[in-house]
Amino acid sequence: MIFYQRPYPSLPPALDRQNLPVLFEAPKPQDPFCLRDKAMLELLYGCGLRAHELAGLKVSGLRLDQGYLRCFGKGRRERLVPIGHKAIAAVQEYLRDQRPTLVSAHSGDCLFLSRSGHPLSRVEVWRVFKKYAKRAGFSESIVTHDMRRAFASHLLQGGADLDSVRLMLGHAHLTTTQRYLFVGLDQLKQTCRRFHPAFQ
Numbered sequence: 001m002i003f004y005q006r007p008y009p010s011l012p013p014a015l016d017r018q019n020l021p022v023l024f025e026a027p028k029p030q031d032p033f034c035l036r037d038k039a040m041l042e043l044l045y046g047c048g049l050r051a052h053e054l055a056g057l058k059v060s061g062l063r064l065d066q067g068y069l070r071c072f073g074k075g076r077r078e079r080l081v082p083i084g085h086k087a088i089a090a091v092q093e094y095l096r097d098q099r100p101t102l103v104s105a106h107s108g109d110c111l112f113l114s115r116s117g118h119p120l121s122r123v124e125v126w127r128v129f130k131k132y133a134k135r136a137g138f139s140e141s142i143v144t145h146d147m148r149r150a151f152a153s154h155l156l157q158g159g160a161d162l163d164s165v166r167l168m169l170g171h172a173h174l175t176t177t178q179r180y181l182f183v184g185l186d187q188l189k190q191t192c193r194r195f196h197p198a199f200q
Contacts, residue, residue, distance in 0.1 A: 015150040019138075020045060024086075026132035032115075035098040037128050039090040040112060044129065044144060046087035047071075048151030048169055051129075051144040052122040057111040059095070064088050073170035081168055 024045075027037040043049055043057075053071045061070035067088065068080050083091075091111075104117025112120040120128075129144045148169070155165050 015142075015146055017150070017154055019136075020150070023132060023136040023138065026136045033098070033128075035090075035094040036102075036112060037132065039087070039094040040125065040128060041132060041147075042087035042090040043069075043083070044147040045151055046084045047081045048148045049081070050074075050148060051125045054144075055112065055120050055122045055125050058109040059111050060109050062091065062111070064092060071170075077170060079167070079170045 024038065024041055027034045027041070031037065040054060043054055044051075047069065049057075049071060050073065053073055056072055057069065063069065064083065068082050070078060070080055072078055099111075099113060102113040102115070102117050104113075106116070106118045107113050108119065110119035112125070114120055114124065126144055129147075130142075133142045134140070152165050152169055155168075156162070
């Protein structure tokens with residue numbers, strides 16, 4: 001079973017990026033909604049979306065050729081979020097090969113659809129995620145929000161500045177982002193060694 005890296009109990013869990021490919025590969029061709037589900041998983045991590053934001057995505061809000069999407073967060077605040085090439089490829093494949101088979105009179109402009117063609121709800125997004133997380137061997141305590149935390153934590157670990165991460169997460173205040181994220185102690189030590197005279 002794959003567990004979180006949780007160095008301190010008071011801090012949110014951070015998913016190990018080395019284990020994430022197992023999750024993305026969990027949807028198999030024999031799964032009836034393989035392409036849809038793979039696109040959902042890629043967007044949850046690749047864009048740091050909340051479950052309700054993913055459920056609310058519109059086809060008209062995608063700008064795949066330009067590498068970003070439009071979503072609506074808490075308080076219906078609109079934001080633009082960059083999309084990585086893996087998520088773009090997964091969404092394109094879903095749009096081309098599966099969404100047309102699901103569209104019904106109930107679909108509207110919603111991106112992710114159920115078997116009956118209705119827009120997926122936040123709860124259905126959660127169920128899809130839990131199905132594949134269990135199949136991939138992740139801890140039962142994992143939730144969709146942990147993908148959002150991983151998105152943010154991995155950006156910071158890669159050198160992204162906190163305010164850029166705040167904008168991508170849709171946080172109104174920087175203090176929310178600071179509480180929300182975990183930067184590893186080793187990374188903090190490396191930063192001190194690199195920039196602070198007392199550590200050089």
